[in-house]
Amino acid sequence: MTSILRVLYDTISCYWLTPRRIKKIMAGQGVTGPKPRPLTGNILEISAMVSQSVSKDCDSVHHDIVGRLLPHYVTWSKQYGKRFIVWNGTDPRLCLTETELIKELLMKHNGVSGRSWLQQQGTKSFIGRGLLMANGQDWHHQRHLAAPAFNGERLKGYARHMVECTTRLVERLRKEVGKGGGEVEIGEEMHQLTADIISRTEFGSSFEKGKELFNHLTVLQRRCAQATRHLCFPGSRFLPSKYNREIKSLKKEVERLLIEIIQSRRDCAEMGRSSTHGDDLLGLLLNEMDSHKNKNNDNNNLQLIMDECKTFFFAGHETTALLLTWTMMLLADNPTWQEKVRDEIREVCGCDGLPSVDQLSKLTSLNKVINESLRLYPPATLLPRMAFEDIKLGDLIIPKGLSIWIPVLAIHHSEELWGKDANEFNPERFGGKPFAPGRHFIPFAAGPRNCIGQSFAMMEAKIILATLISKFNFAISKNYRHAPIVVLTIKPKYGVQVILKPFDS
Numbered sequence: 001m002t003s004i005l006r007v008l009y010d011t012i013s014c015y016w017l018t019p020r021r022i023k024k025i026m027a028g029q030g031v032t033g034p035k036p037r038p039l040t041g042n043i044l045e046i047s048a049m050v051s052q053s054v055s056k057d058c059d060s061v062h063h064d065i066v067g068r069l070l071p072h073y074v075t076w077s078k079q080y081g082k083r084f085i086v087w088n089g090t091d092p093r094l095c096l097t098e099t100e101l102i103k104e105l106l107m108k109h110n111g112v113s114g115r116s117w118l119q120q121q122g123t124k125s126f127i128g129r130g131l132l133m134a135n136g137q138d139w140h141h142q143r144h145l146a147a148p149a150f151n152g153e154r155l156k157g158y159a160r161h162m163v164e165c166t167t168r169l170v171e172r173l174r175k176e177v178g179k180g181g182g183e184v185e186i187g188e189e190m191h192q193l194t195a196d197i198i199s200r201t202e203f204g205s206s207f208e209k210g211k212e213l214f215n216h217l218t219v220l221q222r223r224c225a226q227a228t229r230h231l232c233f234p235g236s237r238f239l240p241s242k243y244n245r246e247i248k249s250l251k252k253e254v255e256r257l258l259i260e261i262i263q264s265r266r267d268c269a270e271m272g273r274s275s276t277h278g279d280d281l282l283g284l285l286l287n288e289m290d291s292h293k294n295k296n297n298d299n300n301n302l303q304l305i306m307d308e309c310k311t312f313f314f315a316g317h318e319t320t321a322l323l324l325t326w327t328m329m330l331l332a333d334n335p336t337w338q339e340k341v342r343d344e345i346r347e348v349c350g351c352d353g354l355p356s357v358d359q360l361s362k363l364t365s366l367n368k369v370i371n372e373s374l375r376l377y378p379p380a381t382l383l384p385r386m387a388f389e390d391i392k393l394g395d396l397i398i399p400k401g402l403s404i405w406i407p408v409l410a411i412h413h414s415e416e417l418w419g420k421d422a423n424e425f426n427p428e429r430f431g432g433k434p435f436a437p438g439r440h441f442i443p444f445a446a447g448p449r450n451c452i453g454q455s456f457a458m459m460e461a462k463i464i465l466a467t468l469i470s471k472f473n474f475a476i477s478k479n480y481r482h483a484p485i486v487v488l489t490i491k492p493k494y495g496v497q498v499i500l501k502p503f504d505s
């Protein structure tokens with residue numbers, strides 16, 4: 001009975017009491033927004049505006065995409081200014097674009113902000129309590145455990161997998177484009193490649209099993225995304241709906257495979273066949289976990305390691321694949337920059353174009369191109385944070401329970417911040433002094449909760465792009481339809497078709 005009352009109280013508090021309190025406090029500070037409808041808030045308006053704006057392809061390859069992808073943001077920021085409230089159902093969200101306030105939030109208030117209950121619910125079945133969704137002390141502990149896996153020396157070790165997987169792809173593409181007309185959908189290739197790399201980085205010799213597991217995880221992620229489009233309330237995941245049953249059985253299979261991999265690692269260490277659990281990401285997590293071992297908590301530790309493995313796959317492969325895909329599109333559309341980057345790679349890395357880790361920092365033009373690609377097409381289009389306490393942010397009081405949404409895409413395309421050519425591809429803008437963290441270039445977020453895999457992703461992107469650019473000339477195919485869409489990340493709706501022409505090896 002008490003638990004039923006608890007669920008009832010949580011539901012009323014979540015849907016009624018907290019939103020009412022927040023609305024009142026924000027209105028008192030002059031922050032309002034479009035009028036919400038009961039239960040659905042502004043969701044229906046937003047989805048109608050987005051469906052309308054993405055219903056057609058862009059008429060040319062241009063990057064003026066904010067109006068297409070965030071039409072509601074454009075409309076409401078004109079009407080309500082730089083801060084306004086949008087209602088996601090009964091959940092109020094403050095849209096914040098003032099860079100000083102964003103910096104303050106990300107750098108100073110990490111301890112009292114984090115993932116909301118709704119966000120955690122939406123991802124619980126596929127990444128669980130992993131680093132991306134953790135809060136408070138748990139987040140602190142997990143970040144501390146995972147950090148050594150991304151230090152400089154470790155990264156150098158992962159580079160081997162990146163070079164090997166990319167070399168295999170180059171060989172396959174050479175054969176394929178030799179046979180066919182040379183057209184390749186590069187988006188799918190980049191997804192396969194980054195999935196291969198993260199599987200090898202995480203699981204080393206257990207890579208094949210790791211890939212099988214990640215295939216299931218990808219399906220699981222899609223099902224969870226479909227399920228969150230349905231009403232989500234405290235306790236809803238226990239209902240025996242079609243989605244919940246399918247999600248439960250996929251999750252079971254993913255965890256069965258993970259337990260097999262982890263157990264065989266532990267057996268090897270216990271039988272004395274190896275002194276550590278290995279130097280791949282899983283091995284490092286197991287070693288770190290053992291050095292902080294609490295015997296009473298073995299089951300919790302196992303679940304945490306599984307959640308972390310799933311999190312790194314989820315957070316690490318699609319984002320990097322999209323960065324690579326959009327960069328290939330931009331370079332295919334800008335042959336002058338493609339040539340400039342190729343000349344630089346040949347000069348720094350020699351004729352075979354395979355870069356060593358130490359050469360990567362010398363590829364400055366490539367670095368500018370990657371940054372410009374992250375600016376125009378940031379894979380993470382927005383950064384969500386929830387206030388766990390009342391927070392003083394600049395002149396604003398952010399009440400406990402309010403979600404803050406930072407629209408990275410809109411900030412990256414703002415003419416006020418970047419100048420009149422904000423929507424143009426101009427890598428040279430990154431030639432000057434580096435951008436202050438937490439200001440207007442935030443593809444990896446900023447502050448203590450920034451992307452832990454940032455250096456991994458940049459190293460991976462440089463190795464893959466340097467190799468592909470030195471081995472192939474590429475141009476946009478006439479079959480390419482420029483139609484970016486946002487489904488969590490910015491994706492090309494129909495992929496990116498390029499014509500590859502191999503250089504003689």
Ligand code: HEM
Nearest residue numbers: 131132315316319320323379380443444445451452453457
């Ligand atoms: C181009 C590639 C990538 C982009 C654009 C990117 C972007 C981001 C962003 C914006 C965040 C912050 C999210 C937020 O606070 O709401 C984040 C967090 C995170 N990223 Fe990445 N990421 C990339 C690659 C990677 C890779 C390769 C890995 C791992 C191998 C990774 C693992 C993570 C994890 C675990 C977090 C959560 C960190 C925390 O909460 O402490 N990411 N990423």
